[in-house]
Every structure is written in structure tokens, then in C-alpha cells.
Amino acid sequence: MQQGGGSETEVTWEDQQNINNFGRLNNRLHELEDEIKFAKETNDNLEDASNELIITDEEVVRFQIGEVFAHVPKDEVEDRIEQMKEVTSQKLEKFEEEKESVLGQMSELKKILYGKFKDSINLEED
Amino acid sequence: MASSSFSSSSSTGSGRVVEERRGIPGAQFVEDVQIYLTQISLDANSALSFIQQRLQQYNVVEMKLLTQQRDLQAKIPDIEKCVDAVATLQAKKSTGEALSANFEVSEGIYSHARIEEIDSVGLWLGDTIMLEYSLEEATDPLQKNLENAKASLEILVADLQFLRDLVTITQVTIARVYNWDVHQRRIRQVGAKPAQD
Numbered sequence: 001m002q003q004g005g006g007s008e009t010e011v012t013w014e015d016q017q018n019i020n021n022f023g024r025l026n027n028r029l030h031e032l033e034d035e036i037k038f039a040k041e042t043n044d045n046l047e048d049a050s051n052e053l054i055i056t057d058e059e060v061v062r063f064q065i066g067e068v069f070a071h072v073p074k075d076e077v078e079d080r081i082e083q084m085k086e087v088t089s090q091k092l093e094k095f096e097e098e099k100e101s102v103l104g105q106m107s108e109l110k111k112i113l114y115g116k117f118k119d120s121i122n123l124e125e126d
Numbered sequence: 127m128a129s130s131s132f133s134s135s136s137s138t139g140s141g142r143v144v145e146e147r148r149g150i151p152g153a154q155f156v157e158d159v160q161i162y163l164t165q166i167s168l169d170a171n172s173a174l175s176f177i178q179q180r181l182q183q184y185n186v187v188e189m190k191l192l193t194q195q196r197d198l199q200a201k202i203p204d205i206e207k208c209v210d211a212v213a214t215l216q217a218k219k220s221t222g223e224a225l226s227a228n229f230e231v232s233e234g235i236y237s238h239a240r241i242e243e244i245d246s247v248g249l250w251l252g253d254t255i256m257l258e259y260s261l262e263e264a265t266d267p268l269q270k271n272l273e274n275a276k277a278s279l280e281i282l283v284a285d286l287q288f289l290r291d292l293v294t295i296t297q298v299t300i301a302r303v304y305n306w307d308v309h310q311r312r313i314r315q316v317g318a319k320p321a322q323d
């Protein structure tokens with residue numbers, strides 16, 4: 001929070017709550033960005049895995065379950081990977097939606113807070 | 127209304143108190159700096175160092191909670207993998223096939239195993255204790271652990287949000303006390319000048 005030049009702007013409880021909410025939203029934004037990055041990586045890995053599957057001519061594939069690699073027939077592995085891709089894509093979509101909403105709320109709050117405090121407040125990423 | 131740990135009176139005069147939560151002391155929101163300083167009978171500098179100390183305490187608690195959160199976030203996928211493994215074993219059992227697998231003997235070295243009679247699993251309860259469960263029995267403790275872990279994580283996240291709010295309120299208070307002090311000094315300087323003419 002930037003320190004102003006000794007002005008006497010009043011800060012009301014409502015202002016404080018707006019500032020608190022902005023802080024919370026900002027944190028959530030960073031968390032979401034991390035989750036989105038992780039989900040995209042998972043999706044890429046699953047893509048690579050299914051590509052490998054198409055190339056391989058083995059009937060039995062070593063599929064990792066927990067700490068072991070179980071011998072699973074190729075078809076079953078394909079199904080499993082499709083399922084995992086579905087789940088990850090849905091998660092990704094949900095995260096992206098939430099991120100949009102968070103960004104929207106943050107820009108609303110920025111308008112209100114900059115409106116009242118102008119230079120006395122800094123809401124940007126440093 | 128819970129009182130914050132330093133003020134002797136409950137919140138009147140300047141500001142309201144954000145109550146404590148699970149052992150974390152609350153932060154007092156300041157409506158008017160002058161009244162606040164009078165209420166705690168400290169001058170601006172002493173108040174600033176007191177509030178900054180509070181901020182430090184919050185930072186320590188935040189570090190602790192963040193570590194707990196990271197641990198839980200690592201634990202949950204682990205439990206999900208176990209649930210998955212048990213489900214696979216159950217599926218294999220119902221088709222009557224044996225399960226073939228490669229497991230790690232040492233780093234980079236895997237051995238082949240064939241699991242014929244799939245009846246029970248050992249669940250690691252922590253430290254050096256592993257308990258054997260039948261396949262049907264095993265899913266319950268695992269699911270329960272998963273739910274507990276997720277519930278604890280939710281509470282932890284709420285704690286962290288609460289803490290974040292306290293830190294923000296405290297930072298704003300520090301800025302305002304500082305600004306008020308600068309403002310007061312300016313007024314005093316201006317007031318002192320006419321006397322010099």
C-alpha cells in the first residue's frame with residue numbers, strides 16, 4: 001500500500017472491506033493462474049501419452065497406477081486416458097471461467113478505490 | 127464482541143474490532159486516527175512500532191498456515207491414487223484375471239510381479255504401521271481420509287483468507303497513522319512560522 005504525502009483522506013469501514021476483498025481476489029487470481037498452468041501441463045502430457053499409444057504396436061501397455069506400472073490392455077488404457085482428458089478439460093474450463101469473473105470483480109473494485117483514493121492507493125502488481 | 131488483545135475497553139470510540147479466529151488475534155479497524163491514538167495512549171511512533179510488530183506476528187502465522195496448506199495439497203492426490211489402485215484391483219478381481227505389474231525395487235530398477243489372488247490390501251496408516259484390509263473394507267477408510275483432508279483444506283483456506291484481511295487492515299492502519307503523523311507535523315510547522323515573523 002503506497003504511503004500518501006500526508007493527506008487526511010478518510011478511510012471508512014466500507015473502503016477497508018473493498019480493499020480486503022481486492023486483496024482476497026488478487027490471491028485467488030494467482031492461485032487460479034497456477035491451477036490453470038498445471039491443468040494445461042497435465043492435458044499436454046495426456047495428449048503425448050495418447051499419441052504414443054497410437055504409434056505403439058504392443059498389445060499390453062504399462063499404465064501407472066499409484067507407485068506401480070500395471071500391465072493393462074491397450075484399449076483399456078486408451079479409454080482411461082480419454083476419461084482423464086475429459087476431467088482435466090472440464091477443470092480447465094471451470095478455472096478459466098472463475099478467472100474471468102475474478103478479473104471482472106477486481107476491475108470494478110479498482111474503479112471504486114481509485115475513484116475515492118486516486119494517488120494514495122496502489123493496486124497494481126509490483 | 128471479542129476485544130483485541132491490547133485494548134482494555136471493548137471497541138467504542140475509534141473503529142471496530144475484527145474478532146479473533148482460532149487463536150489468531152483480530153485487528154482493530156481505525157475510523158479516526160486521532161481518537162485511536164488517544165484510546166491506546168501512544169504517540170504515533172510507538173503506535174507504528176506496535177502495529178508493525180503485530181504485522182510480523184501475522185506473517186509468522188501465515189507462513190505456518192501456508193506450509194500446512196502445501197502438505198495437505200500434496201496429500202490429497204496421494205489418497206486419490208490409492209483409491210484408484212483399490213478400484214483397479216477390485217475390477218480385476220471381478221473379471222477373475224491376475225494382475226501383472228512392474229514395481230520399483232530400487233531407483234530405476236523394476237521387477238515384474240503377478241498378483242493372482244486379489245483379496246486384500248495393506249493400507250499404510252502412518253509411520254511404521256500397515257494394516258491389512260479386504261478389498262471392500264479398504265475403500266471406506268481411504269474415502270474417509272480423503273474427505274477429512276479436503277475438509278481440513280477448506281478450513282485452512284478460510285483461515286488464510288481471514289489472515290490476509292487482517293494483514294491488509296493492519297497495513298492500511300500503518301499507512302494512515304504515518305500519514306496522520308506527517309500531516310500533524312506539517313500543521314505544527316505552519317503554526318510555528320507566524321511566531322517567527
